[in-house]
Amino acid sequence: MEYTKYLAGRANWIKGSALAEVMKKAAELQKKGTKLISLAAGDPDPDLIPRKVLGEIAKEILEKEAKSVMYTPANGIPELREEIASFLKKHDQLEVSPENIVITIGGTGALDLLGRILIDPGDVILTENPSYINTLLAFEQLGAKIEGVSVDNDGMRVDLLEEKIKELKTKGQKIKFIYTIPTGQNPMGITMSMERRKALLEIASEYDLLIIEDTAYNFMRYEGENILPLKALDKDGRVIVAGTLSKVLGTGFRIGWVIAEGEILKKVLMQKQPIDFCAPAISQYIALEYLRRGYFEKYHLKGALLGYKEKRDIMLTALEEHLPNAEFTRPIAGMFVMLFLPEEANGIAFASELMGKEGVVVVPGEPFYTDDTGKNAIRLNFSRPSKEDISIGIERIAKLYREKF
Amino acid sequence: MEYTKYLAGRANWIKGSALAEVMKKAAELQKKGTKLISLAAGDPDPDLIPRKVLGEIAKEILEKEAKSVMYTPANGIPELREEIASFLKKHDQLEVSPENIVITIGGTGALDLLGRILIDPGDVILTENPSYINTLLAFEQLGAKIEGVSVDNDGMRVDLLEEKIKELKTKGQKIKFIYTIPTGQNPMGITMSMERRKALLEIASEYDLLIIEDTAYNFMRYEGENILPLKALDKDGRVIVAGTLSKVLGTGFRIGWVIAEGEILKKVLMQKQPIDFCAPAISQYIALEYLRRGYFEKYHLKGALLGYKEKRDIMLTALEEHLPNAEFTRPIAGMFVMLFLPEEANGIAFASELMGKEGVVVVPGEPFYTDDTGKNAIRLNFSRPSKEDISIGIERIAKLYREKF
Incomplete structure (x- = not known):
């Protein structure tokens, strides 16, 4: 059946996310058993979240509070x-x-x-x-x-x-x-x-x-x-x-x-x-x-937040060490660092090569831009990956960076 | 600040639910300590749902599965x-x-x-x-x-x-x-x-x-x-x-x-x-x-569903006993019975009087109609209330019904 004729005019405004392709390719590689290091997330670290405590709350609430369902x-x-x-x-x-x-x-x-x-x-x-x-x-x-x-x-x-x-x-x-x-x-x-x-x-x-x-x-x-x-x-x-x-x-x-x-x-x-x-x-x-x-004070302010700060520091230190001449942001909040490749570079091509050759997944910056600047940007997440993966990830990014530029 | 000028044209299509008023009034009465019997829900029965089991699943999953957060x-x-x-x-x-x-x-x-x-x-x-x-x-x-x-x-x-x-x-x-x-x-x-x-x-x-x-x-x-x-x-x-x-x-x-x-x-x-x-x-x-x-077989098909069937039967039997001349639907599925008051009656006024005088909450049918028929309809839920509340609720509805018609 041909469905296009039923679509509303506003359906024309729905655009796919350019990031979906990167993520799809990563998922395919992982399915084949390739071990990837991901600096592509938009999540906090599930191991810094007190999941056991949340599970106990969930059990307690579902059992005693009828309104919870x-x-x-x-x-x-x-x-x-x-x-x-x-x-x-x-x-x-x-x-x-x-x-x-x-x-x-x-x-x-x-x-x-x-x-x-x-x-x-x-x-x-x-x-x-x-x-x-x-x-x-x-x-x-x-x-x-x-x-x-x-x-x-x-x-x-x-x-x-x-x-x-x-x-x-x-x-x-x-x-x-x-x-x-x-x-x-x-x-x-x-x-x-x-x-x-x-x-x-x-x-x-x-x-x-x-x-x-x-x-x-x-x-x-x-x-x-x-x-x-x-x-x-x-x-x-x-x-x-x-x-x-x-x-x-x-x-x-x-x-x-x-x-x-x-x-x-x-x-x-x-x-x-x-x-x-x-x-x-x-x-x-x-x-x-x-x-x-x-628990916000106990598990977040005095717990998870210190962990994210440490991971941020590891990422920034690694970038400074391995890519001393590259431009990148130095966040005081959030979970992302934006790294800029040399001006003529293409972040989408770099991200694709990085995944294929080095097994590191990053998000190209270009889709976040509202104009055609930012083609050389790549977004790095430090909240989700392990400290070790951050170090290895940045090393491998730097390796490819030096090979290409 | 006057915000109306910022609203999109499509905001004009947003209508309030006529049911909100009934529910608001019920909430106010309950806040004052009035004990109400509600046949107004759109929910299954939280006590027929295996909440303890769901709680155990939640605890287990949150603890072991990082993806769950x-x-x-x-x-x-x-x-x-x-x-x-x-x-x-x-x-x-x-x-x-x-x-x-x-x-x-x-x-x-x-x-x-x-x-x-x-x-x-x-x-x-x-x-x-x-x-x-x-x-x-x-x-x-x-x-x-x-x-x-x-x-x-x-x-x-x-x-x-x-x-x-x-x-x-x-x-x-x-x-x-x-x-x-x-x-x-x-x-x-x-x-x-x-x-x-x-x-x-x-x-x-x-x-x-x-x-x-x-x-x-x-x-x-x-x-x-x-x-x-x-x-x-x-x-x-x-x-x-x-x-x-x-x-x-x-x-x-x-x-x-x-x-x-x-x-x-x-x-x-x-x-x-x-x-x-x-x-x-x-x-x-x-x-x-x-x-x-x-668990669908164990707790729903062989459990909750039998409970809803029993409640449906209690409601239908009570309606037949106390309102033998009234018209109402006889569901073989779902959670609602529609009761029709005499043709000239107003369901919204009846629901309001029922709540005030008899402490029973029902949903007027009129807002569900796409035209001006159905002014005499009231929707009764049998899935959520207890068996006892269904019996008492129908008796009280019948009492007011007989007083008025």
């Missing part, structure tokens, strides 16, 4: 929304009422929900260039046009942002919002400076734009204690937050949130139940007990 | 897709390849995914009148116009369906697909006869329409063993399935699936990751082990 309210169980409000106050310097928190299917679900109520086809979304490919694809599926703004070590170049806004306005284009990952940005690993954060809010205010702040890596900070989320600096109610516990509990639980107000909150709430009914109850209860019992 | 592939873990294929073959007489199964955020997520790639604003969706309100709202959020077709005890009136198709075609309207819940329909509790199923497929073939078959209640069948799903009768590849384990494992796990082919499958796969990344890993692993260990 039932639908929850569409916006999440009230106790979890309260617990997240306290958590954000304590650990993200954010004052927010539980009424303004909507529990979502991870940060991904939060961003899609917001996109659906905000984006008209043809609307422009401004974001860092490069930015998180999955969000760019989600917004593009809704008909958005993505315009990227270059970054430096302090985050989005707010001077260039303003130029871009003026240029788009001159062209008569409608800018819907600014999407930013200020802390531990994916894929760059960069954290926006406080000065830049304030400047960004001023620009948003001047041009009356909303900001969607993706706080995915806010609890993976290794340095720079005094960095406030944009939302904590937001006097107008201009910042909408897409948050998640994925980098703390694990990406598989699918627990995220939207923080919003007024008509936007109202529409998110009305829209949500018909889309996914609710976030998984068992995950919500695990998150609730994890926070309530103080 | 990580992202899964967007279409679900391969082992679960294989297990569901075997399960559907054995228990739903359906031959399907694991490659054609996409694991979703419950049946709700499956229906939304399909709506997003199929529905253009203004498209007409044909469905039973009444039908499941949450799906109608999901399709309406995407700009669909819902047209209902009356039902009788054998399901959708296929003769009226054909009339409706002709009428819509004459008006130049575009029909996108037929949405149906052939087995244990929500809210009617009706199961479509085999003859009617075949006739429906013929009509779909004649007018070249897709069918979305919602199989939510296929594993809650109490009688009528020889009823095949539409998909098992589908020679053209015209039927797309939205399935779920919610009525088996519990609605809170959020495990459902799409079964599709060709371009539709391809678009579902490409679209899914940016929307929700994947279904919850822990739920996927619990579902996998539940099926793999034969």
Whole structure:
């Protein structure tokens, strides 16, 4: 049967992820028994997550709490929304009422929900260039046009942002919002400076734009204690937050949130139940007990986070040692380092050769870019691989790098 | 801040659920300490679900399987897709390849995914009148116009369906697909006869329409063993399935699936990751082990299902005893009975009075109807309440019924 004629017009906006090919090839090699070292993940380390403890919570909750197998309210169980409000106050310097928190299917679900109520086809979304490919694809599926703004070590170049806004306005284009990952940005690993954060809010205010702040890596900070989320600096109610516990509990639980107000909150709430009914109850209860019992401090702040910091240091030290002349980012938060090959190099070809010859999987940076810069970038993950694999991986990358350039 | 100006045009299609008011009022009464009997649920019974066993699986899996806290592939873990294929073959007489199964955020997520790639604003969706309100709202959020077709005890009136198709075609309207819940329909509790199923497929073939078959209640069948799903009768590849384990494992796990082919499958796969990344890993692993260990037979077929059948019988017997002259449906599958008050009665007013005076919560049928019929209907759930509450609930409904009519 020929199905194309039944597809909606908006199905034309659905694009495949360029990363899928890399991952498919890696999976095929692994099926053949090839042992690969992967620096390609977007996950925390399953061995730094207290899985045994989470398993005990799950057992306890499923046995005693009938609600743990039932639908929850569409916006999440009230106790979890309260617990997240306290958590954000304590650990993200954010004052927010539980009424303004909507529990979502991870940060991904939060961003899609917001996109659906905000984006008209043809609307422009401004974001860092490069930015998180999955969000760019989600917004593009809704008909958005993505315009990227270059970054430096302090985050989005707010001077260039303003130029871009003026240029788009001159062209008569409608800018819907600014999407930013200020802390531990994916894929760059960069954290926006406080000065830049304030400047960004001023620009948003001047041009009356909303900001969607993706706080995915806010609890993976290794340095720079005094960095406030944009939302904590937001006097107008201009910042909408897409948050998640994925980098703390694990990406598989699918627990995220939207923080919003007024008509936007109202529409998110009305829209949500018909889309996914609710976030998984068992995950919500695990998150609730994890926070309530103080496990965030015990297992994350005093445990996993130190492990990620150590792995970051191993990766940066190895890069400095083996590729002293290469350019790469030095993250103070998040899970990624962006490595730049020489300007004329092609990251996709390099990643492919690296996998075939050296058995190391990395993610080419190009698909994260909103223009044709970044062809020489490759994204390296340090949170998921073992310390040993990080060292070997970087050595092998350096070996191929030296052979080619 | 005034947010309305930022909303997308499509946000106008988001409607609140008329059921929310009933539920809000019930929650308020309960907060005040009023003991309510609820026949309003859309859940199986948490005490007929082997929660202790599920808890033990969760503990075991979280401890030993690192992948249980990580992202899964967007279409679900391969082992679960294989297990569901075997399960559907054995228990739903359906031959399907694991490659054609996409694991979703419950049946709700499956229906939304399909709506997003199929529905253009203004498209007409044909469905039973009444039908499941949450799906109608999901399709309406995407700009669909819902047209209902009356039902009788054998399901959708296929003769009226054909009339409706002709009428819509004459008006130049575009029909996108037929949405149906052939087995244990929500809210009617009706199961479509085999003859009617075949006739429906013929009509779909004649007018070249897709069918979305919602199989939510296929594993809650109490009688009528020889009823095949539409998909098992589908020679053209015209039927797309939205399935779920919610009525088996519990609605809170959020495990459902799409079964599709060709371009539709391809678009579902490409679209899914940016929307929700994947279904919850822990739920996927619990579902996998539940099926793999034969617990569906042990705990559902030989356990829970008998309990639901008993509760159904208690409800029907009580209705026959206390309301011998009233009209109500007699389900052979699913979890609902639709009770009709006298023709001039208003179900919303009755439900409100019933809650206030008798402390019994029911769901008015009106919001499930696609036209202004059904004002006198109320939906009764028998799967979730205790046997005692069913008896008392029906007695109290009958008391108010006799007082008023």
